[in-house]
Amino acid sequence: CFVVNQREYLIESIIEIFNEFYFGDREIISDEKHEILSSMFNVFKYTFDSNPNDENFNLMKHMAYSFQLYVEKNGTEIVNSSFESQNEQGEESKQSESKQSKQNESKQKNQITTLLFQNLIQFYDTIYKIVNEIFHNDVEFIQSFSNAFGNICNENNHKYTLTQLLPIYCDKILKKGSKLNDYELTEQLSSSFRLFVCLIDKDMFIEYYRDLLSQRLLTKKFLSIDFEKTFISFLKQQCGSTFTTKLEGMINDFITSEGLRLPKDYVEYFKNKFKKDESVRTEFKSKSYID
Numbered sequence: 001c002f003v004v005n006q007r008e009y010l011i012e013s014i015i016e017i018f019n020e021f022y023f024g025d026r027e028i029i030s031d032e033k034h035e036i037l038s039s040m041f042n043v044f045k046y047t048f049d050s051n052p053n054d055e056n057f058n059l060m061k062h063m064a065y066s067f068q069l070y071v072e073k074n075g076t077e078i079v080n081s082s083f084e085s086q087n088e089q090g091e092e093s094k095q096s097e098s099k100q101s102k103q104n105e106s107k108q109k110n111q112i113t114t115l116l117f118q119n120l121i122q123f124y125d126t127i128y129k130i131v132n133e134i135f136h137n138d139v140e141f142i143q144s145f146s147n148a149f150g151n152i153c154n155e156n157n158h159k160y161t162l163t164q165l166l167p168i169y170c171d172k173i174l175k176k177g178s179k180l181n182d183y184e185l186t187e188q189l190s191s192s193f194r195l196f197v198c199l200i201d202k203d204m205f206i207e208y209y210r211d212l213l214s215q216r217l218l219t220k221k222f223l224s225i226d227f228e229k230t231f232i233s234f235l236k237q238q239c240g241s242t243f244t245t246k247l248e249g250m251i252n253d254f255i256t257s258e259g260l261r262l263p264k265d266y267v268e269y270f271k272n273k274f275k276k277d278e279s280v281r282t283e284f285k286s287k288s289y290i291d
Contacts (some may be wrong), residue, residue: 038134045138060140067135068144071127075152078123082116083158109160109168116162117169121191124149146198153198163201166192167208174228176221185223189231193238202239210247217254225255 044059127145135141153162173180173188180188199205216222229251236244 034130034134041135041138060138064135064138064140064144067141068148071145071148072151075120075123075148076155078119079116079152079155079158079162082112082119085115109165110172112160113165113168114172116165117192117195120152120195124191124194149195149198150200153195154200162195163199163204164208166195166199167205167212170209170231171212171216174223174231175216176223178223185227189227189234193231193234196235197238202243206235206243206247210250213247213250217250225251 041060041063044063048058048060127148131137131141131145155162170189170192172178173185173192178185196202196205213228216228222228229248232244232247232251235247
């Protein structure tokens with residue numbers, strides 16, 4: 001009984017340390033904390049590997065849960081702050097919105113979208129690096145990462161959901177006038193795809209994405225038909241051919257009407273690029289968030 005109480009006290013103390021010292025602040029985990037967390041992870045992993053049949057020695061489980069709460073808390077704050085900054089601007093211009101409500105709403109969506117996804121993608125990349133370099137892609141931490149971003153991306157506490165806004169972000173990337181070079185464009189699409197994987201309602205995403213694709217094709221304001229078709233192929237890889245049939249039909253009809261041909265070597269280049277992200281897609285195939 002004394003040993004059990006000591007063990008419970010040790011676990012509670014460890015969780016408290018994680019929550020307050022490592023995962024409690026708003027700042028991204030510093031390099032100094034990286035080293036300490038890595039050492040603690042190695043010790044906990046060794047302890048559990050030495051006692052695999054005793055869950056009481058699985059301190060990594062508690063560490064991973066604290067990490068999940070940290071990621072979810074900070075990611076949610078990024079989302080909230082993006083909406084709050086636009087709400088403040090919206091209050092200032094409320095009196096002049098009556099005649100231009102639709103234009104103002106569209107402008108507000110675009111402003112929220114840019115700020116939100118720039119910050120959220122940066123945060124995602126930072127956390128992914130921590131999972132990879134500190135926690136060595138341990139299954140407990142991959143699951144915590146997946147759960148946290150699943151909760152962040154599927155929250156419904158604001159005027160717009162991320163399922164509605166992510167297609168707008170993709171539209172901004174793919175629309176003519178983008179100042180991104182090919183490498184930057186590919187990276188942005190890759191980042192957008194990672195967040196798409198986290199969404200529960202992928203059908204709703206496709207509905208919004210299809211409307212925006214239709215507008216780009218009708219007005220010929222797309223940046224490149226090559227990028228359009230290639231990005232759709234990645235959605236198809238993730239969700240199946242039924243999921244992207246209408247999108248592919250729209251692209252093929254446009255190519256036929258315009259007499260365009262898609263260079264095969266160009267498609268292969270981007271297929272190889274996104275194959276590098278296969279591990280990301282695999283990691284997020286959890287029961288909670290992936291169909």
